[in-house]
Structures are given as C-alpha cells and as structure tokens.
Amino acid sequence: MTAALSLTHVSKSFGRVRALDDASIDIEPGEVFGYLGPNGAGKTTTLRIVLGLVHADAGAVSILGTPASRSRARERLGFLPGDLALYPELTGRQLLDYFAGYRPRRPPSLRQPMLDAFGVGGDVLDQRIKFLSHGTRQKLGLVVAMQHDPDLLLLDEPSTGLDPLVQQTFRATVLDFAARGRAVLFSSHVLSEVEQVCGRVAILRAGRIVAVEEVSELRGRTLRRLRVRFAGAPPPALAETPAVVSAARDGEDWLLTVRGDLNPLLRKLAAADVAHLVFPEPELEDVFLAYYRGREVGADA
Amino acid sequence: MPSLNLLGRLARRNRAFVLACAGIFLLFEFLVAAAVSTLNVEAMGTQIFATLPPMLQVMFGDQLATMFTSSGMLAFGWNHPIVLALGGAVAVLLGTRAIAAEVESGAIELVLAQPISRAGYFGTHVLFALAALxxxxxxxxxxxxxxxSAYGLPLFHPAPALALTFNFWLLQSSFFGLALLLSSGAREAGRAGGAAFLLLLASFLMQAIGGLIKKYAFLLPWSLYERYLPRTLLATGHVPSASLAVLGGVLLASLALAWWRFRRRDLP
Incomplete structure (x- = not known):
C-alpha cells in the first residue's frame, strides 16, 4: 500500500543550525502518527518541508505517492498551522468558502458536521474573523483543514486555544478520520495529547528523530515523577516496588521516579495512609531521558 | 482552478482601492478638460512668457510653447503629481501585498498549503496587478x-490616446515590478512598501532636478519618469522605442528577479 506520507532522509539547515537531520518516516493510511518534540526541535520545519514552504537540503518527500514538490499533491491534504493566521477582514463563512475554492473537485462535505460538532453557528460565521476569539479562530482553522475530507491531515499543535470539551470533540474527530482510512500527522509538544490519539509516535529532538515506536511502548519507557506524603509510616520497601526507579526523601515528602506498570505501586499506596499525592504530567525531557539514559536505568532496575 | 480562486480573492480585497484610484484619475482628467475649456491657453502662455526674464525665456521657451496649447494642457493633466501618485500608489500597494504582506501576516503559510504552486501564486498576483493598472x-x-467631449475640445486621436495610456501603464507597471522585487525577499510589508515608495520618489526627484538644473541633467536617464512623455506622445502618436525598451526592460527584469527570489525562498 502506498504510504500516505513518506519522508526519506530529509535534512535542512538554516545557516549553521541543523533544523532537521536525516529524518525518515512513513505514515500509512488509517494511522494517527504523533510527532513529538519540544519547541525548536524541528516539527514545524518538517511540516513546512512537506508542504513545499521550505526547501529541503536533501531527501525526498511524497504525499500519497506524489512528490510533495507538485502542487497537486496538496489536493488531498489538509493542514492546520501552529501559528494560525486568518484574514481578519473576512467573515468566517467567506474564509471557509475561499479555501474551499482551491479544491473545486472536493466539495466541503465535512464543513457543516464539523461546525455543528464544534458549536459554531451562523451568527459566528457571519462575523469578521478579527472579532472572533482565539478559540473560535482555531475551530475555523480546523474546519478549513478538514472540510474537504482530506486523505492526509497535517496538524501542528491543533489543540491550542481549545477548551477541554472541544478538545475531546476534536480528538474524537481525528480518531474517526483514521477509522475511515485517512492518515493524520499530529505534531505537538504535549505528551498527553499525543498519547490519547496516536498509535505510533516519532520523538524529535534537536532536529533528529531519536525514536519511532508505539505509544504503548512510549508509556512504558517514560519516566514520571510522583510526590507523596504519608500521614503515618511509609509502606515497607517502597523503593523496591516494581516500576519505582528511584525514591528519595524531600522533607516530609517522598519523591518517586516511576516507569512502566504502576499497579503494584498504586496498590501499596492505596493500602497506606496517604496525606498528599501529586502526580504531574511528564515533562518532555523525561521522555527524552528515557531514550538517552533508559538503557542505563533499565539495567540498574 | 486554484489561480482563479486567488484572482477572485485579489479582486475582492483590492477593488475598493483600485476603483477609488481609477475614479479619482477619471475625475481629475475630466476636470482638467473642464479647466482647459475655460482658458484661452495660447493667450495665457504668451502673457506668461512675456513676464519671464530673458534667461528663463530661453530656458523654458520651447516647453511653454508646447504646454500652452489645449493638448499640452491635457497632457499636463497626465503628468500631474496627483496622477503619478495615484498610479504609483496602486503599483506599490499591489506589489507589497503580493508577498511581503502575506509573509508578515503569516497567511502565506495557509495559502501555499493549498493546491496552488508558487508559480501560480506569483503569476496570479502579477496578472491582477497589471490588469488593475x-x-x-x-x-x-x-x-x-x-x-x-463634454467641453467641445479637440479629441485625442486614437493612436496618441492609446500610446499615452500604454506609456502610463508601462511606467506604473515598471514600478509594480520593482515593488514586487522588494516584496519578494521581505518579511514586512511596511519596509518593502517604504523602500518602493522611496524608489518612486527618488525617480521623480531625479527627473525634476535634472530637468530644472542643467548641471544635474545627468540624472535624467536614471529616472523612469523621464521615459514617460505625455506631450511627445500626443504630438507624435507613438511611444519612443527607447522608452519602451527601458520601461519594458525594467518591468521584465524586475519580474524575473522577483520570481527567482520568491521561488528559492523558504517561507515564511
């Protein structure tokens, strides 16, 4: 089967800065592929190379079997930029019609269902973009990207500005897309967002793809930090609990670094008298540490 | 076709300004004709000439003789700074908006993510601008x-009228080409537009100073306005080949360079 998106040894430098270094990925139809990395890692550069906005120094890109350098390759593609810039003087309706006009052979069949799902009504569509909130503009950007039911969807930080309910609707839409055989490249610096919708994920750092793997493996590798305070004595052999990589005291609190299956630890905590528990979202650096030092930590455990 | 879609957008976005400039130009020329019809221009020219010091009579005698005729005054209307400013404004605005303004706003990222090539995008903007001018x-x-017609003045003959219109269009199109060239590598519309405006102003001043002060006559060939000759056109009925070559050359060269820059450029 032809890959929906194929990058082969793509590199790009801006002056002395190596923005993308020998990147190769293949995204299959029906797949939601995560592209994860901190700001400045090269995610947006990759998307711009795919779209022909930036010229790669080396490598090849194809979209649904067509070289990405051909404008017709973008006929079946939808794109949401990270810095969404819409024409402020247009109304929402004019904006959607304008971008639909670039694909006369692909009518905007998904426009109304998406507008309904996002709760964007006619009164909003008749307002000029400049008077709309950031979140509403982001919704319009998503509709622009998806209204023509593209076969490949490129999303750069798509949840920016969306409230949690709309984010949920959006994630369901993305999963539905993939279920209908479409491919999605989901670029983000938020691990939890990628974890919720993606099947595979590429980890990007300083322009290099350091790993491509299933999200389940990513979860298994990622180090997470947990802070717990016990009202009484801590559970015995806390540091030896499976999934606990390290345990340290910080005043009255225990700082636990954990990875993998947390159930044994959770059972131990449930049996103990816990006064305070904080379990924040993992930082991206923790994800990267798993790849740069994971083997070393794994060997110790 | 994607290019038609973009063309429609350009028409909607710029129509108010272009139509306003066109309307003002039409009205201005109409009023010039109205003014000319109320004057005895030959007698006025003779009186003005008589008041000049001998040195100025020698310097400006020929110019005054051609200017103080009906067609000379009408030609003056086509060389008036207001008219030149109108054409220049359209040229600079469209050249600046084509690329630099879209880069500055970030909109170019979303537009070129659509199935339109850079050539299609560039060509559509050029086509629209030339049509607008x-x-x-x-x-x-x-x-x-x-x-x-309204004031009973002798009508321009077709050949001189078309030559005049074409010369005006070619002049302003060459300024559009230069503005587009500046825009093609710029990230800010203001800077590109400002630079283009300064080019226009420099060209205008070079012609003005070179024409008034003999010591600076060497500046004249460097001014594009020196290639715009309403009075000569109305007398001869055709655009001098040197003017065609220079203005046409500037237009084509600037468009070619602008395309070369835009095509190679990483966006935004």
Missing part, C-alpha cells in the same frame, strides 16, 4: 475623452 490607466483616458 490597465484599469486605472483606462479610467484616465476615459476621463480625458469624456471631458473633451
């Missing part, structure tokens, strides 16, 4: 003809 030039011609 033709509309403005045509409006000026319409104003002159309407005024001549």
């Amino acid at each position: 033709a509309l403005v030039a045509g409006a000026g011609l319409a104003g002159s003809l309407l005024g001549e």
Whole structure:
C-alpha cells in the first residue's frame, strides 16, 4: 500500500543550525502518527518541508505517492498551522468558502458536521474573523483543514486555544478520520495529547528523530515523577516496588521516579495512609531521558 | 482552478482601492478638460512668457510653447503629481501585498498549503496587478475623452490616446515590478512598501532636478519618469522605442528577479 506520507532522509539547515537531520518516516493510511518534540526541535520545519514552504537540503518527500514538490499533491491534504493566521477582514463563512475554492473537485462535505460538532453557528460565521476569539479562530482553522475530507491531515499543535470539551470533540474527530482510512500527522509538544490519539509516535529532538515506536511502548519507557506524603509510616520497601526507579526523601515528602506498570505501586499506596499525592504530567525531557539514559536505568532496575 | 480562486480573492480585497484610484484619475482628467475649456491657453502662455526674464525665456521657451496649447494642457493633466501618485500608489500597494504582506501576516503559510504552486501564486498576483493598472490607466483616458467631449475640445486621436495610456501603464507597471522585487525577499510589508515608495520618489526627484538644473541633467536617464512623455506622445502618436525598451526592460527584469527570489525562498 502506498504510504500516505513518506519522508526519506530529509535534512535542512538554516545557516549553521541543523533544523532537521536525516529524518525518515512513513505514515500509512488509517494511522494517527504523533510527532513529538519540544519547541525548536524541528516539527514545524518538517511540516513546512512537506508542504513545499521550505526547501529541503536533501531527501525526498511524497504525499500519497506524489512528490510533495507538485502542487497537486496538496489536493488531498489538509493542514492546520501552529501559528494560525486568518484574514481578519473576512467573515468566517467567506474564509471557509475561499479555501474551499482551491479544491473545486472536493466539495466541503465535512464543513457543516464539523461546525455543528464544534458549536459554531451562523451568527459566528457571519462575523469578521478579527472579532472572533482565539478559540473560535482555531475551530475555523480546523474546519478549513478538514472540510474537504482530506486523505492526509497535517496538524501542528491543533489543540491550542481549545477548551477541554472541544478538545475531546476534536480528538474524537481525528480518531474517526483514521477509522475511515485517512492518515493524520499530529505534531505537538504535549505528551498527553499525543498519547490519547496516536498509535505510533516519532520523538524529535534537536532536529533528529531519536525514536519511532508505539505509544504503548512510549508509556512504558517514560519516566514520571510522583510526590507523596504519608500521614503515618511509609509502606515497607517502597523503593523496591516494581516500576519505582528511584525514591528519595524531600522533607516530609517522598519523591518517586516511576516507569512502566504502576499497579503494584498504586496498590501499596492505596493500602497506606496517604496525606498528599501529586502526580504531574511528564515533562518532555523525561521522555527524552528515557531514550538517552533508559538503557542505563533499565539495567540498574 | 486554484489561480482563479486567488484572482477572485485579489479582486475582492483590492477593488475598493483600485476603483477609488481609477475614479479619482477619471475625475481629475475630466476636470482638467473642464479647466482647459475655460482658458484661452495660447493667450495665457504668451502673457506668461512675456513676464519671464530673458534667461528663463530661453530656458523654458520651447516647453511653454508646447504646454500652452489645449493638448499640452491635457497632457499636463497626465503628468500631474496627483496622477503619478495615484498610479504609483496602486503599483506599490499591489506589489507589497503580493508577498511581503502575506509573509508578515503569516497567511502565506495557509495559502501555499493549498493546491496552488508558487508559480501560480506569483503569476496570479502579477496578472491582477497589471490588469488593475490597465484599469486605472483606462479610467484616465476615459476621463480625458469624456471631458473633451463634454467641453467641445479637440479629441485625442486614437493612436496618441492609446500610446499615452500604454506609456502610463508601462511606467506604473515598471514600478509594480520593482515593488514586487522588494516584496519578494521581505518579511514586512511596511519596509518593502517604504523602500518602493522611496524608489518612486527618488525617480521623480531625479527627473525634476535634472530637468530644472542643467548641471544635474545627468540624472535624467536614471529616472523612469523621464521615459514617460505625455506631450511627445500626443504630438507624435507613438511611444519612443527607447522608452519602451527601458520601461519594458525594467518591468521584465524586475519580474524575473522577483520570481527567482520568491521561488528559492523558504517561507515564511
């Protein structure tokens, strides 16, 4: 089967800065592929190379079997930029019609269902973009990207500005897309967002793809930090609990670094008298540490 | 076709400004004709000439002789700074908006993510601008003809009228080309537009100073306005080949360079 998106040894430098270094990925139809990395890692550069906005120094890109350098390759593609810039003087309706006009052979069949799902009504569509909130503009950007039911969807930080309910609707839409055989490249610096919708994920750092793997493996590798305070004595052999990589005291609190299956630890905590528990979202650096030092930590455990 | 879609957008976005400039140009030429019809221009020219010191009579005698005729005054209307500013404004605005303004706003990222090539994008903007400038030039011609007809003045003959309109269009198109060249590598519309405006102003001043002060006559060949000759055109009926070559050359060269820059450029 032809890959929906194929990058082969793509590199790009801006002056002395190596923005993308020998990147190769293949995204299959029906797949939601995560592209994860901190700001400045090269995610947006990759998307711009795919779209022909930036010229790669080396490598090849194809979209649904067509070289990405051909404008017709973008006929079946939808794109949401990270810095969404819409024409402020247009109304929402004019904006959607304008971008639909670039694909006369692909009518905007998904426009109304998406507008309904996002709760964007006619009164909003008749307002000029400049008077709309950031979140509403982001919704319009998503509709622009998806209204023509593209076969490949490129999303750069798509949840920016969306409230949690709309984010949920959006994630369901993305999963539905993939279920209908479409491919999605989901670029983000938020691990939890990628974890919720993606099947595979590429980890990007300083322009290099350091790993491509299933999200389940990513979860298994990622180090997470947990802070717990016990009202009484801590559970015995806390540091030896499976999934606990390290345990340290910080005043009255225990700082636990954990990875993998947390159930044994959770059972131990449930049996103990816990006064305070904080379990924040993992930082991206923790994800990267798993790849740069994971083997070393794994060997110790 | 994607290019038609973009063309429609350009028309909607710029129509108010272009139509306003065209309308003002039409009205201005009409009013010039109205003013000319109320004057005995030959007698006025003779009186003005008589008041000049001998040295100025020698310097400006020929110019005054050609200017103080009906067609000379009408030609002056086509060389008035207001008219030149109108055409220049359209040229600079469209050149600046084509690329630099879209880069600055970030909109170019979303537009070029659509199935339109850079060549299609560039070509559509050029086509629209040249058509808009033709509309403005045509409006000026319409104003002159309407005024001549309304006030019983001798009408421009077709050949000189078309030559004049074409020369005006070619002049402003060359400024559009230069503005587009500046825009093609710029990230900010203001800077590109400001630089283009300064080019226009420099060209205008070079012609003004070179024409008034003999010591600076060497500046004249460097001014594009020196290639715009309403009075000569109305007398001869055709655009001098040197003017065609220079203005046409500037237009084609600037468009070619602008395309080369835009095509190679990483966006935004």
